[in-house]
Amino acid sequence: MIAFVLMTVLLAIVPFTGIYPFFVMQGLCFALLACAFNLLVGYGGLLSFGHAMFLGTAGYFTAHALKVWGLSPELGIIFGTAGAAALAVITGLVAIRRLGIYFAMITLALSQLVYFIYLQTPFTHGEDGIQGIPQGKLFGIFDLSQPTTLYYVILAGFLLGFLLIYRTINSPFGEVLKAIRENEPRAISLGYKTDQYKFLAYVLSGTLAGLAGSLKVFVAQNASLTDVHWSMSGEIVLMTLVGGLGTVFGPVVGAFVIIAMQQYLAGFGQWVTVIQGAVFVICVLTFRRGIIGELAHFFRRSL
Amino acid sequence: AGDKVVKIGVLNDQSGLYADLAGPGSVIAAQMAIEDSGLTKKGWKIDVISGDHQNKPDVGVNIARQWIDVDKVDVIADVPTSSVALAVNNLVKEKNSILLDSGAGTSDLTNSQCSPNTIHWTYDTYMLAHGTGSALTKSGGNTWFFLTADYAFGAALERDTTNAVVAAGGKVVGGVKHPLNTSDFSSFLLQAQASKAKVIGLANAGGDTVNAIKQASEFGIVSGGQKLAGLLMFISDIHSLGLQTAKGLNLTATFYWDHNDGTRAFSKRFQERMKTKAMPTMVQAGVYSSLIHYFKTLDKLGENPHDGAKVIAAMKEIPTDDPLFGKGKIEPNGRTIHDAYLFEVKSPSESKGPWDYYKLVTTIPADEAFTPLDKSTCPLLKK
Amino acid sequence: MVDTNVADPKASAAKSQAGAILEVRNLEAWYGESHILHGINFDVRPGEVVTLLGRNGAGKTSTLKSIMGMIGKRTGSIRYENNELIRMSSDKIARLGVAFCPEERGIFSSLDVRENLMLPPTIRSGGLSLDQIFDLFPNLKERLSSQGTKLSGGEQQMLAIGRILRTGARFLMLDEPTEGLAPVIIQQIGHTISRLKSEGFTILLVEQNFRFASTVADRFYIVEHGKIIDGFANSELQANMDKLHTYLGV
Amino acid sequence: MSINLQALSAQLLVGLINGSFYALLSLGLAVIFGMLNIINFAHGALYMMGAFCAYFLLNGLGLNYWFALIIAPVAVGIFGMILERTMLKWLTGLDHLYGLLLTFGLALIIQGVFQNYFGSSGLPYAIPDQLRGGMNLGFMFLPIYRGWVVIFSLVVCLLTWYLIERTRLGAYLRAATENPTLVRAFGINVPRMITLTYGLGVGLAALAGVLSAPINQVRPLMGTDLIIVVFAVVVIGGMGSIMGSIITGFTLGIVEGLTKYFYPEASNTVVFVLMVLVLLVKPAGLTGRAT
Amino acid sequence: MADDFILETQGLTKEFAGFVAVRDVNLRVRRGSIHALIGPNGAGKTTCFNLLTKFLQPSAGQILYKGKDITAMAPADVARLGLVRSFQISAVFPHLTALENVRVALQRQHGTSFDFWRSKTVLNRFNDRAHELLNDVGLSEFADTPAVEMPYGRKRALEIATTLALDPEMMLLDEPMAGMGHEDIDKIAALIKRISAKYTILMVEHNLNVVANLSDIITVLTRGKVLAEGNYADLTKDERVKEAYLGAGHG
C-alpha cells in the first residue's frame, strides 16, 4: 500500500520535475501492458508469447476510430479495448487448453496470424501504419493535445488498470488462479473447472493489454505493425522478467527500464543491442527474481 | 529569436537491415558536412546527435519528438525506411521543424504526404522505377516479371515500374508477392523462370534483394538469358554479393563514388573514417549533400531562425550545387532533383580493385528522372 | 586415492575403533538457507544392515542424500572405504560402489521400463542379473516396454529397487523401500535383503515400517531433528521397546 | 494442366530442400530442448556464426567449403560449450523462461558484435566448385548444390536421431533432463554430458549455417527471422522429439513450397497456421508425449 | 436400484494399448461404510479410482453414483457431486500455506470464485472452518506454513483436510497412510474412523493393520479382476488371497 501511494505520488509530480513527459507516458502504457501480462503469467502460470496482438489490435481499432470515423477519445478507447477483449475471447477459446510451452507457442502462432491479417488488410496501411492521429478532447473538455492534460489522463488510465489487476490478484478469483498454477490436477479434483478460470484470466489480461494499446495511440499518435510483431511480445516478456515475475510492481519498473534503455541508449548506435543483451544476461545470472523480486526477497515482503 | 546554434539529429537504422547503407556512415557524412560548410569558423555552434529508429515508426517518432522537445534539434536527417520517414514527416510538420530525408524511398513524401517542412533528397521510388524500368525496356528488355516484397513500399515500386515499362512499350507478364524477409527465393525464382520474361524486376530491398540475386545465379537465371533488375540497390548490397554473383545486374542510382573527381575526393575521405572501410552509398552521400545545402542557406540567412518552414522555403529558393550530386534544384513539393544514372555491375575481370563495381550505361537528366511537377499530387502545389 | 584432509581427531578415533565401511561424523546439511542436519554421527560396518528410524521430517532422507552427495551444502566428514565423500560429486561417489534408491522412486517418464532398468551403469560385477530381478519382481517383466511412469505405484517402487541391484554397487541405501508395496512383495524384499547381506552387501535402510525393519536390520539408529539421538542392536530391541515407543510412537 | 503439374512438382522439390534446413536447425534446437530443457534462442545467432566461420576459413585461412563443413561445427560447438559452462549451467532446474531470456541476451550480444565489425548487409560466399551447376530434371532446373544439401542433411538428421533415441547415451540424456541429480547419483557425469550435448546441438546449428552460406547471404541477422519458424517446427513436432522435428521440418518445407505457389504472401505465415491446427488436434505436438 | 449403495459399477473395464488394467469389475459401495480395495501391486486399484473420478475414461462399463449414471461426466463435475479423491502421490498446492490450501477447497462451494473485483478478505469468513479442519487432522501448528515446507506425512494429512473441506459425500483415498510415521498413521486412522460416520469412504491401502482396523468390507483385486470380497477375518483365511496378496507369513 505504501509502495502504491509512493508510486502514485512520484508519477503525479512528473510534469513538475522537468522529466520528459512523453517518455513517462510511454512508459506508463508499457507498464500497464506488462502488468496485464504479469497477471496471466505471474499469477495464472500461463506464459503468453502473443500479447502484442492485444496491444496492436486495440491500437489499430482506436486509431481507426479516431482518425477515420472521428470518434471522441473516450469512445475510441472503449472501441479499442473492446476489440482486444473480443480478440482475447476468440484466441482464448483456441489456446486455453494447451499447457506450458505449448500455450506459449500457440499464442505466438495466433498472434502471427493476427499480424498477417493486419499486414494484408487495407485499413492498417501496411507497414506505413496509421499516422497523424488526432488526439481530440476527452469528454469534450480535456484537450489531449496539451502534454500535461494528456499526461494525467494516461496516468489515470494506468492507475485504473493497475488497481484492477491488483484487486484481481488479491480476489477470491486470484486465489483459485494461484491454486491452479500450483497444481492443476488437484484443483480439478476439488471440483474447479480450471479451463474457465484460466480463460477468464486470459480475457482479463488481454483486455487490459488492449487498454494499454488504446492509451498508447494518444501518446504515439500512430499505430503500426511494430506493435503486433512477435518481437513486441518478446519485449513484454522481458519487461516483466526484468522487473520481477509475479510481483505487483515489477512489471512497472521493468517496463520503464526497457523503455529507458531503448530511448537513452539510442545514441550508442550499433552497440545498443549488445548492451541490451548484456543487461539480460546479467539480469538472469545475478538477479533472477527481477529488480523488484530481488528487493522483495531482500526485505522479505511481497511487493 | 535567431542565433548561431544548430543541432542536427541523424535518425536512421543503426543496427538492422539498413545499417550499412545508412547507419553510422550517415553520421560520418553529417560530420563531414559540418566541417566542410566552414560555418564553425564563422562562429556557429553545430552539433550532431544520432539515434537508432530500429525501422519502427513509433520508436522513430519517439526519438524525434524527444530530440525536438528536449534536445532542441533543428534538423532531422536521413531517416531511411518509408514507414518511419512518413511518421517523422508528420511530426516535423506539427512541430515546425525540418526533415531532410535521404534514406527513404517512398515518393509519397513529395506527393500526398508532402510538407512545407520536408525535403526529400536522394532518390524515390518513381525515379528508381523510371530509371531502371524505361531504360531497360528501351534496350530490349520488353517483357517483365516482378518479385515484389509484400508491403507498401514494394507495391509502390512495382506500380511505378510497371507504369514506366508500359510507357516505354514493354509488357508485364506476371509477378509474385513474397513476404518481407524471405530467406529462400527458389520457389519464386522458378515461377519467374517459367514465365520466360526477359527481365525479372526485384521490387524489394536489402536482404531480400541480395538473397534473390544470389539464388538466381544458383538457378542459372542470368546464364539462361534472363536479365535481373534490382529496383532498389545500393553499393553496399553489391559489395555483400560479390561481383561474381552480381555481375551484369542493372540498377539506378543518383550517386557513385567513382563518378568524377569531386565524388572520388569526398569518398576517399569518407572511407578513411569508416570503421568498415566502406565507400559511401548514395544515401550517405545524400545526407552530406542535403546538409551542405542547409548550411549554405543558413549562412545566407545569417542566423538560425529556428523556424522550420522558413528555412525550408529559403532552401527551395537557392539552386543546389555540390560536388556529389552536381547541379539541381528543390521543387516546391520538397523534391530535390538532380541527374540519375543507370549502371551495370562489372564482372570480376572488369573490376580494377575493391569497390570498383559499376559502369555507367546512361545518364538520366534531372528533369526526366523525377516525378514531373504536374503529375505530383502534393497539396502544396494547389495553392 | 590419497586423502589429504587433516582428519578431525574425533573421527579418526572412531575409525580406529570400528573398522567401519562408512563413518559419518558431525554431518551438517542445508537446503538453501534452512539448516536440516545438525551433526549426524554413525557407522556402518561391512556386511551389515543398518536402519535409520525417525519421525517424518526428522532428516533420514537428508542423511542418505548427503552421503550420496545430492545436497548442495554439507559439512563434517563422511568416510567410505577410506575415501572422504564430503566434497565429492555424486557421480564419483556412485563410482565407488555406493547406490541410492530414492523415496520418491525417481522413475523416468521419458524412458520405458527396460531403459529405466538398464539406466544406471554397471559399476562392478556381482550385481543381480535381469532374470534374478524378474524373479524378484515378476510384474516388471510383463511391462518392460511400458512407459516408466505408467507403472502402478508399487511397480515403480519395484523398478527403483531393481535398477540399483543391477549395478553391482556393494553399498546400498534404500529409502523406504517397502512403501506402497503389497505384503507379499514386502516379504520378498525382506528375503532379498537377507540374501544380499549374506553375499556381503552392506545396506543402509530408512524405514517407517518398523515391523519390516525389525526383521532385516542388524542395528538401528534413531534420528530426530537432524541428529542421531540413539542407537542399538537388533538383539537389544526388546529391551528398548519403551524408548522406541516414545521416539516413534510405535 | 500438365504445365501446372510440372510447376507443382518443382515447388514440392524446392520445398523439400528448404525443409532440410528446417529439419537440421530444429533438430539442434530439439536436442537442446529435449536434453537441457533450454529453449535456445541463441540458435539463430549460432547458425549465423557457422556461416561466418565458413567465410573466415575461406578468406582468412584459405580453407574451402569442405573444411568448413567440419571445422565450423566443431569451433562453434566449442564456443557453445563455453557458453554452457560459464552461463547456462547456472540455470538448471529453473523455469524455461530464464534459459530463454539468457539465450536471447546472448543472441543480441553475438549479433550485435558481428554487426559492428562486419556490417549488416553481409558478405559473399560462393558455391564450392565441385557442386556448381545444375541438372535439368525436365520439370525444373535443380542446382546440384541444393541436391547435396537435401541428402547431406537427411543423413545428419538420421545419425543424430540414432544417437539419441537408440543408444545408451540417449537414455542418459533423456533421464538427465527429468532428474539430473538422480542420474548423477547413478554415477554419470551429468554436467559434462550436458555440456557435450549443448555442443552437439550448437554444432548442428553451425552446420546448417555452413550449408546455407552459399545460398543465403552471410550476414549477422540471417538467423533472427529463421529462429521463430524453427521454434514452430520444434513445437509442431512435439517439443524435444527428435523424429518429430525432422519430419515436421521436411513437411513444413513442402507445405511452404505449396503456399509459395498458391498464396505466396502467406508463405511466411503458413507455419503458424499449421501450428495452430496441429496443437488444436494434438495439444502436445505431433509426437509429443502428453504431460 | 438399491438405495443403500452409493456407488456401483457394472462391468467396468479399462484397456491401455493392449493391456487390460481393469477387467469387468462390479463394485458396490454401501452408503456410510468404509470400503477397502486391496490387491497386489499393479492390480488396478489406482486405475479404478481414476475411472471412478473420471480422470480416465472407461473402455467399457458403467458407473452409477447415487443412482445416477456418471460414466460420461467431466472430472470437475464428478467432484461437484460430492465424489472426491485424494492422490497416491501427495497433491497439495505447494506455495500456499496450509490454511490457504484448505480455503481453496472451502471457497469452491461458495460461488465467489470468479469474483475478480472483490477483495480476498471476503475469504476470511472461511478461516474458522479451515482452522477447525486443520485441527481435526492435527495440523493447527502448521496453519501458516507453506505446504512445500511441511514433512511428507503432514502433507498427506493436509490433503485429507482439503478433501474434507469440500464436504463430500464420498471420499476415495488412495494409500492415505503411505510414507507416514506410526503416530500419524494412528491419528489419520482415528480421523478416518471419525469422519466415516458422515461420509462413505473407499480406500486403497497396503497397511494391513489399518485395513483390518478400519474397513467394514474389503474387495480384493488381482490382475484387474475382483478376486474376493468380504471382511478382514474371512479374507485372511482365503487361500487365494493369501497367495496373491498377503504372502506366506500371514494367517
Ligand SMILES: Nc1ncnc2c1ncn2[C@@H]1O[C@H](COP(=O)(O)OP(=O)(O)OP(=O)(O)O)[C@@H](O)[C@H]1O
Ligand atoms: N528440498 C527441500 N527444501 C527445503 N526443506 C526440505 C527439503 N527437503 C526436505 N526438507 C525439510 O528437511 C527436513 C528433513 O527432511 P527429510 O526428508 O530428511 O525427512 P525424513 O526423515 O526423510 O522424513 P520422511 O519420513 O517424511 O521421509 C524436513 O523438515 C523437511 O521439511
Ligand SMILES: Nc1ncnc2c1ncn2[C@@H]1O[C@H](COP(=O)(O)OP(=O)(O)OP(=O)(O)O)[C@@H](O)[C@H]1O
Ligand atoms: N496410463 C497407463 N498406460 C498403460 N498402463 C497403465 C497405465 N496406468 C496404469 N497402467 C498399468 O495398469 C496396471 C494397474 O495399475 P494401477 O496403478 O491401477 O495399480 P494399483 O493397483 O494401484 O497398484 P499399486 O498398489 O502398486 O499402486 C499396472 O500394471 C500399470 O502398469
Ligand SMILES: [Mg+2]
Ligand atoms: Mg524421507
Ligand SMILES: [Mg+2]
Ligand atoms: Mg496404486
